[in-house]
Amino acid sequence: MRVVEHPVLGPLEEQEEVTIYVNGQPMKAIKGEMILATLLANGVIVNRYTRKEHEPRGLFCGIGQCTDCMMQVNGIPNVRTCITPVEDGMQVEVQDGLGTRRAE
Secondary structure, three states: OOOOEEOOOEEOOOOOEEEEEEOOEEEEEEOOOEHHHHHHHOOOOOOEEOOOOOOEEOOOOOOOOOOOOEEEEOOEEEEEOOOOEOOOOOEEEOEEOOOOOOOO
């Protein structure tokens, strides 16, 4: 689902790949892209579940203004994945409600 040939921008240039872990599963990402872009390119559309109704949420605004794309990243809850770039080895988890911070 990643755009590899854009009609205006042309082909996607070769870029360095890194690995992130989503709910414990390895996933290839392009270094520097936003977490949400990696998830969407790999068919993942649910980032969190709401606190009261446990309804799924995912991409909405894409510019960090809403809270629908928030996930737990490296044990930190409420990270906006649409504006957070991937890093090699990053641990990303679907967030349930407000999330919980893990003790280090």
